[in-house]
Amino acid sequence: MKMHLDCPECFVRQAIRTGQLLRCPNSVLWDLVKGCGTILSQIEHEFSPPQNAVALYDMISLKVGKEDPFYQLKKESTQQALALYPRLKEKIKNSADPLDTALRLAACGNVVDYGVSSDFDLMKEVEEVFNADFFHYEYEEFAEKLHQVDWILYIGDNCGESVFDRMLIEELGIPVKYAVRGGPIINDVTKEDAVDAGIDQVAEIVSTGCRAPGIVFDWCSDEFKALYDSAPMIISKGQGNFETLSDEKREIFFIFKIKCKVVASFLDSPLNSMFFGRTKTVALDPNGS
């Protein structure tokens, strides 16, 4: 999907919130506003939001003086999620349908706030999200497809969430190639982060070859594009990957929380609802993008 007219103001909010998250002084926050202005003055509205977000987060890195501003937060998210790993594995093992449980948990991983204070709070949040209804849930189609293929390309999203991805991968029962960003951007999972989450123990980690917080084919490596084309089945996590893959003709199983009005309208689904399925099976709003 292309940029929507609601996206520019969200870019401004993201720049300021990132600065606030990093406890930047007011002068730097206004510097981020100005930097965001320069980004907007050159915005490519034919690009997808994650494609434009690369310039935005490059600017943020420059203004806050950190190449990977989310480095520490990413490490902490992964550690927080890993602390829950034994309990969540138990939950999957004891469930009537471990694959279904692992899928729902993988969606939870995209939602929970790793900034909460304790394991107890995080586990409570996971349980709450786990019990939430999915607006869209294509489990049967997914399970059927899974039996027909011999490997899966699994496109990762954020840190912390990747621990939940690992648990799903452990239930898939076939080889998985886990795609990570080619370099640090926001809290997205890189190779180092995926190894932190233990993904290397259950899948082959591959890079998209670019830093975009989504799959921007123009910027991906030839190696990744070949992998994508040859993959018999694809799982895509998170909204950033969805925003860049929503117009793809091939079948992709998306798992994510609908976090903004633009995507909610595009999918004709409620804001904040959970989505698991292929876009082809939902009515798309042609004016949504």
Added chain:
Amino acid sequence: MKMHLDCPECFVRQAIRTGQLLRCPNSVLWDLVKGCGTILSQIEHEFSPPQNAVALYDMISLKVGKEDPFYQLKKESTQQALALYPRLKEKIKNSADPLDTALRLAACGNVVDYGVSSDFDLMKEVEEVFNADFFHYEYEEFAEKLHQVDWILYIGDNCGESVFDRMLIEELGIPVKYAVRGGPIINDVTKEDAVDAGIDQVAEIVSTGCRAPGIVFDWCSDEFKALYDSAPMIISKGQGNFETLSDEKREIFFIFKIKCKVVASFLDSPLNSMFFGRTKTVALDPNGS
């Protein structure tokens, strides 16, 4: 009050909404986004929002190719409000306290949406707003002051609203100087608009000497500043005037609807509530600006 970190995203929204209001094609809307980017890249965060808004609306005029993009809308708002004039005058005349009724109606004038389809709908909206509670209403203090002075400086705000201002002026019983913007900006009242509303029949129309949608003393004429300094009593209509006069030491009676979170927080009052009174009498949030 100075710019708040919530203001930049509102600037982006205002630029796009103005373009949409003027039925601009998508290409122009994205041009407005880019233009707004340039404005944000040079934003003066020590300025008040209305002071920065001048550059924003200059950019909008340039991009949409109209020196006064709201010209037609302003004319229509004034005509719509004038159509209600006889009924509202009757309402004031038949009320137990005509001054109180005229004050409440003047506040209504700042709120109603002149884009509604008929006089009937507009009158219905006026009645609804009229019956709404004010969060702050300093009627007694206002009436007392009114008896002590021999003229009033009344700072106008928007078109349409100015017809309601005229009805309040007709109840004040003393000479009024009605301040208008020095040139067209947004839907703010200019001399031509004030004459359209019949203000010239009840008050002396004076210009602030600048186009800002508020009172920016650095840019006002010496004549207006002298008038402001000598005024024994001031009524200020609308949020734009409030945003630029909120830090003034002198007594000003503000009448407006609190239309954004930033001002609501500054005044420690609910969003969308009606305000009539002096700032000195409300607890101000020192971190609100």
